[in-house]
Amino acid sequence: MxxxxxxxxxxxxxxxxxxxxxxxxxxxxxxxxxxxxxxxxxxxxxxxxxxxxxxxxxxxxxxxxxxxxxxxxxxxxxxxxxxxxxxxxxxxxxxxxxxxxxxxxxxxxxxxxxxxxxxxxxxxxxxxxxxxxGCYPTAALLGLLPLLKTGMIKPASLVIDAKSGISGAGVSPTKGTHFSQNNDSLSIYKMHQHQHIPEIEQTIQRITGIDTKITFNTHLIPMTRGIMATMYAELDEDFDSQSVKEIYEESYSNKHFVRVYDERTNLFTKQVYGSNYCDLTFAVDDRTNRITVVSVIDNLLxxxxxxxxxxxxxxxxxxxxxxxxxxxxxx
Amino acid sequence: MxxxxxxxxxxxxxxxxxxxxxxxxxxxxxxxxxxxxxxxxxxxxxxxxxxxxxxxxxxxxxxxxxxxxxxxxxxxxxxxxxxxxxxxxxxxxxxxxxxxxxxxxxxxxxxxxxxxxxxxxxxxxxxxxxxxxGCYPTAALLGLLPLLKTGMIKPASLVIDAKSGISGAGVSPTKGTHFSQNNDSLSIYKMHQHQHIPEIEQTIQRITGIDTKITFNTHLIPMTRGIMATMYAELDEDFDSQSVKEIYEESYSNKHFVRVYDERTNLFTKQVYGSNYCDLTFAVDDRTNRITVVSVIDNLLxxxxxxxxxxxxxxxxxxxxxxxxxxxxxx
Amino acid sequence: MxxxxxxxxxxxxxxxxxxxxxxxxxxxxxxxxxxxxxxxxxxxxxxxxxxxxxxxxxxxxxxxxxxxxxxxxxxxxxxxxxxxxxxxxxxxxxxxxxxxxxxxxxxxxxxxxxxxxxxxxxxxxxxxxxxxxGCYPTAALLGLLPLLKTGMIKPASLVIDAKSGISGAGVSPTKGTHFSQNNDSLSIYKMHQHQHIPEIEQTIQRITGIDTKITFNTHLIPMTRGIMATMYAELDEDFDSQSVKEIYEESYSNKHFVRVYDERTNLFTKQVYGSNYCDLTFAVDDRTNRITVVSVIDNLLxxxxxxxxxxxxxxxxxxxxxxxxxxxxxx
Amino acid sequence: MxxxxxxxxxxxxxxxxxxxxxxxxxxxxxxxxxxxxxxxxxxxxxxxxxxxxxxxxxxxxxxxxxxxxxxxxxxxxxxxxxxxxxxxxxxxxxxxxxxxxxxxxxxxxxxxxxxxxxxxxxxxxxxxxxxxxGCYPTAALLGLLPLLKTGMIKPASLVIDAKSGISGAGVSPTKGTHFSQNNDSLSIYKMHQHQHIPEIEQTIQRITGIDTKITFNTHLIPMTRGIMATMYAELDEDFDSQSVKEIYEESYSNKHFVRVYDERTNLFTKQVYGSNYCDLTFAVDDRTNRITVVSVIDNLLxxxxxxxxxxxxxxxxxxxxxxxxxxxxxx
Structure with a gap:
């Protein structure tokens, strides 16, 4: 539709x-x-x-x-x-x-x-x-590829925690898409087994040359549209917040549909509702030397x-x- | 916005x-x-x-x-x-x-x-x-005016039960717009006292010449956008479903933004989400000689x-x- | 369950x-x-x-x-x-x-x-x-019976606008109970044709002796539980707000599960969530000589x-x- | 309340x-x-x-x-x-x-x-x-402590992706708790900076003796109640699904309020709604040698x-x- x-x-x-x-x-x-x-x-x-x-x-x-x-x-x-x-x-x-x-x-x-x-x-x-x-790979890859391509993060450390609105579960009425099952509730499904996993790994390989396996989980959120991917990786020690921001801006400066926000912006899925944008932010955690990357899209757009x-x-x-x-x- | x-x-x-x-x-x-x-x-x-x-x-x-x-x-x-x-x-x-x-x-x-x-x-x-x-008057009047103007319903019998998404309550954070107060709940407010009442009555008077007082209540629905007005009136005995349908089609045949549905269609507010349409249906109740008119709009459009x-x-x-x-x- | x-x-x-x-x-x-x-x-x-x-x-x-x-x-x-x-x-x-x-x-x-x-x-x-x-009759009748039994309202003028959470539509997954169909949306269904209509009319007849036909519509609200019945009737001219309040208090003073609120209280369904209460309020509209009665229950309790x-x-x-x-x- | x-x-x-x-x-x-x-x-x-x-x-x-x-x-x-x-x-x-x-x-x-x-x-x-x-520490610690205490996971690899209903954001009306801001949307907030981080680290230290720093992010979900913590760690190679299940059952067999589910159960927050239970599941990912632990609680209980x-x-x-x-x- x-x-x-x-x-x-x-x-x-x-x-x-x-x-x-x-x-x-x-x-x-x-x-x-x-x-x-x-x-x-x-x-x-x-x-x-x-x-x-x-x-x-x-x-x-x-x-x-x-x-x-x-x-x-x-x-x-x-x-x-x-x-x-x-x-x-x-x-x-x-x-x-x-x-x-x-x-x-x-x-x-x-x-x-x-x-x-x-x-x-x-x-x-x-x-x-x-x-x-796929919807999840789009959100994940647009967030990860700039960092992987430049070697800023350690591929083996990658964890992707993905959340989707329920339109992602299809239009067929099932127990899993029933209103009363989902309303006012949050669920996890297909732990480590979502079919989008090989799609993400293959694309990382083809675009960055890196062969890696990711840990990937998916959740259903009581909303109709929207995906957020919250992604975690160890940051190579040569990099900091500023260099991360620069890499993102460089990667997407002339890309109409990717918007790079300041570090630690409170992104929310509805900020892309009904549009073709993919919005990105990140935060470097100096305490753990890890970076969190956040990506939101409208899963149907x-x-x-x-x-x-x-x-x-x-x-x-x-x-x-x-x-x-x-x-x-x-x- | x-x-x-x-x-x-x-x-x-x-x-x-x-x-x-x-x-x-x-x-x-x-x-x-x-x-x-x-x-x-x-x-x-x-x-x-x-x-x-x-x-x-x-x-x-x-x-x-x-x-x-x-x-x-x-x-x-x-x-x-x-x-x-x-x-x-x-x-x-x-x-x-x-x-x-x-x-x-x-x-x-x-x-x-x-x-x-x-x-x-x-x-x-x-x-x-x-x-x-106003948002409520738009939904109510587009549904009622064709019937009032042609004398099909008895003005004194008019009851309007209006329901709105919470964006209608404004952007200011108040106890009444708090998520936890509204989520998974339905409320009634300003019983008989909403300031849109005189606006509806005045417009009925100016467009149809009929001086009448309406009974009007408003409800907040746990959704962001959308208004449904469910309206009740006694039908003049000379009319039936077919004549009602004809009057609506005549009134709005060349109006781009009013869509007249078949009698007894299950309208829902999201069918106009993000658009400028006002969708209408109705049902004649032969048992009580009353007509129900239903109108839905996106309150923000x-x-x-x-x-x-x-x-x-x-x-x-x-x-x-x-x-x-x-x-x-x-x- | x-x-x-x-x-x-x-x-x-x-x-x-x-x-x-x-x-x-x-x-x-x-x-x-x-x-x-x-x-x-x-x-x-x-x-x-x-x-x-x-x-x-x-x-x-x-x-x-x-x-x-x-x-x-x-x-x-x-x-x-x-x-x-x-x-x-x-x-x-x-x-x-x-x-x-x-x-x-x-x-x-x-x-x-x-x-x-x-x-x-x-x-x-x-x-x-x-x-x-039934769920709707319980909400409607507890609100109406005190007024009907005492002759305070005119039976032929009765209009009931009922709203229910989606658990009322059953546990079977259907297009009508799909999350994406209902979320952020409000719908009307079974206009004048809900099977609870004869149940309400029969009970009015058996308890008050009044033979009447009601106009009754039902709506699905994007919430799991809860029913609100908003009910409209012409008030007999001998009565006013105070006498209405007295009749309600008299009727339910020793009933554990019916709570009578002050006139014009903004009732909401979640105030009875998970409980066996039926909460009531009302408002007399001096402009139209009509009364609105509001009743909320948890439809599953x-x-x-x-x-x-x-x-x-x-x-x-x-x-x-x-x-x-x-x-x-x-x- | x-x-x-x-x-x-x-x-x-x-x-x-x-x-x-x-x-x-x-x-x-x-x-x-x-x-x-x-x-x-x-x-x-x-x-x-x-x-x-x-x-x-x-x-x-x-x-x-x-x-x-x-x-x-x-x-x-x-x-x-x-x-x-x-x-x-x-x-x-x-x-x-x-x-x-x-x-x-x-x-x-x-x-x-x-x-x-x-x-x-x-x-x-x-x-x-x-x-x-705190609400997040309760969900996180009940899931993690059995594995940390027995040395099954590598502390430095710990990532906690936490999600909460909006009642967790307090009763004060703010832009952040407004219905229209949160409904049909998912947000991330306080990236790496939530004040529950030191509480989790301190408790890990005091109960298991392990000094570690965690990566921890929090999200607001469009629901009133409920927390899910999705937690990621590298599994020590000596352990597998069965040994993990045994450790959990041993840890909580006589604990009334912790329920251990089978591996890879699709937990959802509403399964503990209104109760004092903490429900746990996990999944071992043989491809990456990581374990995902999932914990759900009612944040208000x-x-x-x-x-x-x-x-x-x-x-x-x-x-x-x-x-x-x-x-x-x-x-």
Missing amino acids: ELFRLLSAHPEIKEVFLYSSSKAGQQLTDEVQHLYQIVNQPLRSLEQLPIDKLDVLFCSAPSGVSTELLPPLANKNLKIIDLAGDFRIKNQDTYRKWYRKEPPPTALINQAVYGLTEWNSEDVKKSDLIANP KGAAGQAVQNMNVMFNLDEAEGLQHSPMFP | ELFRLLSAHPEIKEVFLYSSSKAGQQLTDEVQHLYQIVNQPLRSLEQLPIDKLDVLFCSAPSGVSTELLPPLANKNLKIIDLAGDFRIKNQDTYRKWYRKEPPPTALINQAVYGLTEWNSEDVKKSDLIANP KGAAGQAVQNMNVMFNLDEAEGLQHSPMFP | ELFRLLSAHPEIKEVFLYSSSKAGQQLTDEVQHLYQIVNQPLRSLEQLPIDKLDVLFCSAPSGVSTELLPPLANKNLKIIDLAGDFRIKNQDTYRKWYRKEPPPTALINQAVYGLTEWNSEDVKKSDLIANP KGAAGQAVQNMNVMFNLDEAEGLQHSPMFP | ELFRLLSAHPEIKEVFLYSSSKAGQQLTDEVQHLYQIVNQPLRSLEQLPIDKLDVLFCSAPSGVSTELLPPLANKNLKIIDLAGDFRIKNQDTYRKWYRKEPPPTALINQAVYGLTEWNSEDVKKSDLIANP KGAAGQAVQNMNVMFNLDEAEGLQHSPMFP
Whole structure:
């Protein structure tokens, strides 16, 4: 829905078609009351889509679906942006282990570019198949990569404590997404076992050359949107607060969607609500020689649909921020 | 903040200046972290504003402040849109009774146009001073006026049960706006005594000619934004569901921001979150010959800043929806 | 769960057995983590229950289940308290219309006593089969009965605007109970069609002799527990604030669980959280000659399990408040 | 309020007197509507308290107040339980550094016993002055002490990521406790600078002999009550999941209020809501040789009032769980 909302308002998009395997023929607004009288189009089956005339296809399905759906559509003069996990993991055994599914064909996996735009825009620009990053990896990697690349922190010491709003748990009604279960309560889940772990490790390896294993836990917070990653590492002794701040500013000075705050700013997730920003702060603890890095995103925007549109912009040589320039909405 | 957000993204606005009596000289972003690196301007004193060059001035202060601030600025080739209650009530004794404050000068009160755009756009177009409607009156009146104007309901039977998110209670930290007081709880306040009562009654009188007194109660809901008005009246016996639906569709068919849903739709406030829409439904109760009308708005948009921008658009002969065309944000 | 919690801590209860049709054999704590190491007993099938040795059986199933389950167990030296709607409605056609189910056998319906303890304790005391009231009817009736019985309000003018926390929508995960659907949002549902309407009307008739039809709407509030009923009626002209207050105090002076607050108190649902209290206030509107009555309960306590235990106490000649004397929990 | 609620229902408490410096003379229920008709006593000045006849005095004031208030009352045949930070820190310079206040007299600091009941009950039993632990330290220490004491984890590797409901931020209305600021949002605050850090380090030192410095961050969660501490450490290579589980069970097998769950249980804060339990789980990460320990408490019970009553029970040779035996309340 967020993707649709963004594309509908995007100045360079002429027309958007909606595909649904299970609900083809229904009006979108049968399901989503808030778009009543705004959207007047049916959900289509694959056959009803004018594939030949499309420039770009976004696929946002539960993991495993893209593996079936996308191979026949790839390499057909159609750029594809996949928002699921299927094409993110290069090593097929790793994929099998963490996703407990069969991976897509090797050729396509190799072809897919990991769309962490701020760190990969040259490859994104040339690609026809984007594996759009997961929500947690986006928040974590944007915070960590500047420090890892410059050797400021010790990779083996990395601990990531991640917190997400409940929209991250999907739209299916389950015991775990029931209001009464989550309201006024905070939970931890998938301890050390979240499938985003290999995605983070692989990207660290590919971008910084560092081979490391991270400790990573995820929590559900009684809020709809938003992710905060609180990250801990030992700081190499040659560095201090000022050098950390400089590295961040250098890394992101010309990146529209990453905002670097002063050390020890009390970040909160709602400061990026509804926007494509990733906001960062950090604090150096002289007592323990550790650094805490904090990153917040809107999981449905920078953590999913927003970053997908950002990648589309880059793929089509548009301004990276086109259609994404609205401020966060607060309160 | 919402007003500023809307104006910053408005295609016809060249420049926005920010005035603050108490914080002139400070950067806006000292207070509002979410606009960091988006807004880079100081809050100004009145003297620092280039009044001569401004086209329009929005005033959004606690009630009583506009009474002091605006008279010297009125009738100076500057259109004014006041978001407070000061200029809404025509009868000065009524104002004194409900606001417990002295009203502004009579000439200005008479000059002020009540900016319920859907019902008053001809007057808004010609006006230089708009009293922008209150949040509750906007939700209530858009639901009631079609039925009152056509004589479908009995005015004396009107009961309005209004519910608001807590942003409606202002930004000042008080016992009443404390998180722990409001979270996981629902409260009633100002029973029969809310200052929006005379505003609703006056507007009913001016638009439909009906002199009536309403019963009106307000509740605080544990959510940030959103208003729902659930309204009850006896239905004149000549009418039924179909005629009610027709009257609503007729009244709002060419109004961009009012969406009429089918009878008995389960409306929810988040279906208008972040948008300028007012969504309506109703249900006729054949057992009691009563009708329930339900109206939802985002109190900060259609209930305040959004409607103010809508009025500005009309005043300057722009498309009514300019700068307000974004979809609601859900979930 | 609340019932089990209350009974486990009740000083006069020797042993509690748990029955489940679908999960017999499982440990209760497989489902309910918060009772780990507190409860160590399995869920039992009907056959595994020592029916002969039981003094009282509580049945808390979706409506329709008791109709099947309870008839074979009735009139067997076992007192039964049913928390569902099955035995509440005396008129079988009314039951069929509102519940769209077949009612239980006539003899049992006639035998069942409606357990609104404050108004029916003499009958409760002698009964072997209690139809425990619904959550909305409990809140509404405790507020209305004193005024209706004394003729202070005009029955035909009655409007009830009811609001409930989401635990009232059941434990099943559905689109309607999903966190992201409900969080930060307020919805209206079942307009004029809630099955609690005939229960309220029937009880008004039986206790005050007044035959009337009510207008009744229900809303879901983004909170777990709590019900507020905001009720509107025309006040007979012979009465004023003081006489209303007197009638309430007279009606409930010796009722442990009904607290009458001063006129125009800002009641909130959390002031009864976790307790068996029903708190009441009211406001007389001299402008419209209408009265607003406000009632708040914890829907899981006074609106279900708490009132069931209160009824049990009365049935067994215990102190009405036994095992229910804990204060509300705030914040 | 929670303390008062617990003491009022405690079977061994005869009478409770309430003291307030600022509101002496007022009825308690002027402030706390939920106790209306339950409590009928005024708040008293110090002079109005029958100090000679009291057995125990609880002091729950902002830090710094006890330093002024308690010294004249100490050692007077009156047991004192202080819930603030004033008497917790043994090293006066440490106290000055983290609290930015002058500490109480040395003799009293030395006399004060740190009331982490599960680890200190022998000293508590003999004490007349208890420094009741802070909310975060209670959650953290109960999770960490078994592993530190047995040398299973490397102290220098300790990272504590703590999350609290907003009742932990106090009852004063501030920008930071405003509903609209916190609702649907998650924030980090006091990075590396929370005054509970030296309390945790000191207690580790005193109970295990280990001198270490911890990295500790705190977050505000949009919920009223509850704390979760997610804690990370390197596991000594001699240990595995099973040995960890055994150590926990051994440490807490006879401790009423600590429940040890299976490895990798999805704990959530509401499973201890309204109760004095501290629930624990853990997960060993074989990939990184790190262990994650998770601890949840109700910050107002085990993190404050509940533990205070638990200490009182021990001081007066009552059953440790007296008056605290209610189950958690869920949902």
